[in-house]
Amino acid sequence: GAGVSQSPSNKVTEKGKDVELRCDPISGHTALYWYRQRLGQGLEFLIYFQGNSAPDKSGLPSDRFSAERTGESVSTLTIQRTQQEDSAVYLCAGSTSGYNEQFFGPGTRLTVL
Amino acid sequence: GENVEQHPSTLSVQEGDSAVIKCTYSDSASNYFPWYKQELGKRPQLIIDIRSNVGEKKDQRIAVTLNKTAKHFSLHITETQPEDSAVYFCAARGSGGYNKLIFGAGTRLAVHP
Numbered sequence: 001g002a003g004v005s006q007s008p009s010n011k012v013t014e015k016g017k018d019v020e021l022r023c024d025p026i027s028g029h030t031a032l033y034w035y036r037q038r039l040g041q042g043l044e045f046l047i048y049f050q051g052n053s054a055p056d057k058s059g060l061p062s063d064r065f066s067a068e069r070t071g072e073s074v075s076t077l078t079i080q081r082t083q084q085e086d087s088a089v090y091l092c093a094g095s096t097s098g099y100n101e102q103f104f105g106p107g108t109r110l111t112v113l
Numbered sequence: 114g115e116n117v118e119q120h121p122s123t124l125s126v127q128e129g130d131s132a133v134i135k136c137t138y139s140d141s142a143s144n145y146f147p148w149y150k151q152e153l154g155k156r157p158q159l160i161i162d163i164r165s166n167v168g169e170k171k172d173q174r175i176a177v178t179l180n181k182t183a184k185h186f187s188l189h190i191t192e193t194q195p196e197d198s199a200v201y202f203c204a205a206r207g208s209g210g211y212n213k214l215i216f217g218a219g220t221r222l223a224v225h226p
Contacts (some may be wrong), residue, residue: 033213035216036139041218041219042119042202042216042217042218042219043202043204043216044216045213045214045215045216048213058213059213068114084207091156091157101147101148101162102159102160102214103158103185104157105156106155106156107156
């Protein structure tokens with residue numbers, strides 16, 4: 001593929017519903033990260049996957065947030081019982097190692113009504 | 114915990130002037146410091162990075178300096194152009210087992226013709 005892809009590009013949901021966001025990293029990128037970016041704000045780290053190691057979940061804001069990754073491919077970020085404060089752009093990024101450039105996807109804009 | 118502070122939050126310059134953005138980090142073991150540029154509505158993209166074994170790195174009109182003693186690094190853009198207008202994020206990576214980047218809050222740079 002040409003780069004990191006994310007789907008959907010936009011998601012509007014009602015408060016209390018669950019949502020699932022998807023990230024397809026570049027082939028060969030063993031490291032995958034999820035970030036949250038609220039309007040006009042910086043990048044807030046959520047979770048990091050590296051190969052078969054246990055993920056670093058230290059950035060997940062609550063137990064309503066979870067993420068999975070199958071091997072070194074697709075990752076999904078799930079938010080249960082969405083709240084209005086979950087509204088943000090969710091970005092994923094991949095890299096070949098922690099010392100190398102992170103390639104970001106276009107993001108999913110989540111709006112919780 | 115790890116923290117990266119970035120200043121200023123907004124910066125306005127005239128075309129042709131220089132722009133300087135400064136960041137400080139809290140983890141003295143941090144060893145990798147990238148800078149990302151995010152244009153309006155687009156994904157962040159790496160513009161330059163520096164590792165802890167060097168004090169300065171240049172790439173055309175962009176340079177980054179690192180002061181490990183002061184735990185401080187800066188982005189310098191010379192001969193600014195309107196297309197440099199964007200939000201710039203600094204980041205620092207710790208030396209622990211996880212490759213997590215901690216991002217600064219961002220600097221919104223406006224270059225006026």
